[in-house]
Amino acid sequence: MASRSIDTRYFESSEDQMTNLLDQIKDWQINHGFLLKLMPSEEDHSVLSYPVSVSVFPTAFPRTQFNRAIDLQKVYNELYSAIAEDEKWLYSVTKDLIPVEPLARALWGIYEETKKAGIVQNISAGIFRSDYMLHLNDNDESISVSPRSIFESSLKQVEFNAFSCAGGSHANRVADMHRYLTRIGEYDLGQEQRGKEKIEMKSLPPNNNIGGIASCLASAHAVYGSPKSRSAQQTAVLFIVQPNNFNIADERPIEYALWDRDEPVPAYRLNWGDILRDTSLTDSRQLLFHPPWMKSKSPVEISVVYMRAGYETHEYDVTGCQARLQLEKSTAIKCPSILSHISTFKKVQQALTAPGALERFLSAEKAAAVRATFVPVYPLDESPAGLHARKLATDPKESARFILKPSLEGGGHNIYGDEIPDFLSSVSHPEWSSYILMERIMPPILQNVLMGPAGVYEGEVVSELGIFGSTLWQKCTDSERRCEVLENSTAGWSFKTKYSEIDEMSVVKGYGCFDTPRLMED
Template sequence: MPFSPTEDASKPSEEQILVLLGQIQDWQINHGSLLKLIESQTEHSVLSYPVGVTVFPTVFPRLQFCRAMCLQPIYNELYAAIAGDEDWLYKVTKELIPVEPLAGALWDIYEQAKRAGITQQISAGIFRSDYMLHLDDQSSPDSRSDIFKTSLKQVEFNAFSCAGASHSKRVADMHRYMTRIGAYDLETGTEAHEQDTPSLPPNDNIESLASFLATAHTAYGPPKSKASRQTAILYIVQPNNFNIADERPIEYALWNQEKPILTYRLDWGDDILQYTSLTESRELLFHPPWRKGRAPMEVSVAYLRAGYEAHEYDLTGREARLRIEISSAIKCPSILSHISTFKKVQQSLTVPGEIQRFISSQKAKELYETFVKIHPLDESPEGLRARKLVSDRRCSNYILKPSLEGGGHNVYDRIPEFLASIPDSRWSSYVLMERILTPVSWNVLVGPNGVDGGDVVSELGIFGACIWKDTTEKGADLLHNSCSGWSFKTKHSDVDEMSVVKGYGCFDTPRLIES
């Protein structure tokens, strides 16, 4: 059998690991599984370094993987409905406005857009729901290694700038290749085990997301402005982006469609104001600087991979986001969909009966089974009870989470001390989430801190893609709803955060096994 990194398996030797590392390095260089070293860039060269990966695929129960894939269309439906319910979104996030700058900026821009008039009723969303396995039986001494005595629990739901799709595909392809050539046959040295590749699920993230954006592009239709003869997707990105190997492949795949979809990148901020304009009827026109004197492109879809950090919303950033929001381009995502990604929304959905506002009782039951307990820290009765829980220092089984994206913001230890260091008025911007007790596997991680084997835990992310039309009569009318691949990340069990590009975890592939 191919090597399977489980607790009871014999560990590979240092010599065997070195052979595998050579294969991995070659794969990453040849397939762009890299991060850009921005400070090294000159006019003619730039350095890069490999993204963190695991040496082996990590075991994961097939049943739970398939369940997560099946749940994604329901989550898509839920969050499309949430984005169409302005009153509910405001009710659950209004306490963030005075204490969380990003929430304040987004609601302010939305109010300005409403006053100007919303011109596009079609919205698009690329989502990712992240899960970990939770041990149901914690009484057994061996329970931490039994992945079949687990349930699927949601870590978070991401509705904005969902990253990791391209990296995940590259690593899945790498592990499949290594399995096919017999690289993991460490003990027997036998021929490649083709029969084991079905345990490694294929990953078509890049093609799926490109196809989805092409569908949104088609939904926009032909140019509406007399000033333009062509439509194009506009990819909004952060300046000096080190993670281009995750973004660019989707752009390239759009150009490689049977009928190429014109797709262009534009930096957040000044470049949006400089190189776009609005017509009287609010078509968003893109004026490429290399096409001076030629007709502009009419933007069909504005796909945002920037604008998720508070510091981006200076006067220029606000004006840029407002221009996009009031335009007739389909937004991926819209402001309200962006606001739905806040942890306060996730916490509010765990309140019994709340989720049935948006989806059927049966669908709500399926999703509710993935929730863990999340407490507010506001001044509601439940929030006051959670504040007492924190003040009594009985919170070792909880994680403190703010409504921020990008990883690295959670508080895992010394929660009472952290809260004591900030004004009480800011407590309401946090939620207190029950820890997920995850079974431990064994693997070797290759990242910026070197090569290290040991106990690891994993997180499964499922990508979803959704297009809907807002209707005053019945909320969100779904035009497209699909599952668009997966990501799988693994970290050492004693590390709290999971972000790969920030150096905490590694991209991985689930090796699906059955009980």
């Protein structure tokens, strides 16, 4: 395979240089709250925290592909807004999961109950993230790969996240950090190294995820308007969060940004497990929040429910389902709605690769632009395509080119290459259809130094670019169009880098680092 090591080391650092740089990074991270909580240390009065894993240097990425991903985001926003209002299509492509996947069953069940009660809010918000890697089309292992290979690669989508997209604040901070380190000259070359290329400010794109995401929630809040319930004097955005979260530094900055706006938007947090205890529905289904820390105060009417929890199957026990139902039935604008949540299933990503599928939602031109970012994705069901994929997946040789992914949302739980046949033999046949088989993306491999709790090492790395999109749309009542997009923007980006020998990309799990693309001109 062509994804081999390319020596693009632009920096030969002395020991002094490296020590100084690592000190600068740690201090910057502490001072800017670019940290994770060390949960076992948490007590009422104190808690330890440690720096989020980061790349020491920004990693090269072609500017044209970066811009292309940015430009594409509005089309992806349009696509996933439309999908979330196409219940029929969504059901047709995910219904096979219902018998085998408890999460699919739970979400469809909650949607059905909501529909039965009548949907009282036709506006939805979405904070999406589309993830890409560069892909070297050339699969010939024998050719030599030049440092310019990043310019010969194309942009391929890893996955599309429509629910509880994380990493926005960290990505914002890492850009600020690498730009700071560049500005103060930490990456400056010595005179004898002048021949080598200097990292310049203009090659490090600024990032505005925190402002962009907050702005999307603020727009939704504004569209909701003043309180409808007589008992509430105030409206607010409600963040639904997981309890004991060690990753609060990714969520809190968005709350702070909302409170810090010229017209402050109140924002509160509520644990997934406390929804039924601390919220109620009025007769006309306004969602009232009763902050437990100010019981005697009048309740707050929730304008926008921003989901940062509810993405794991185990969260949907009986109480969890009732809780989500309470949110869905309410007049609050959901970020995102339950159908939007379902649209993030891998099964949907796979279905969109079928001929003509994109054209259901997009103009031919836009569909083509989106399709160009797809790698082949197969179902693993009993359709002809599925049966073909089953052959590939169980063949020890063929399987190396693939990743087996559960059909649900989010990263993780993937099975890579060689391990697929053994894994599938441990899974009962009916369950196979809850997986999809995706061709592996073969990214150019670069050199960088990564640092995190496990140490600081130089090595071969690969990167993943995510683009954050934010959108607000209204379901259409006429049958012509599915929805009217009220707002559609690109909030910012995320860029993660990991050692190339590691398959999974998750910074907070310790498998990768937040990074900044160093945009290179061809």
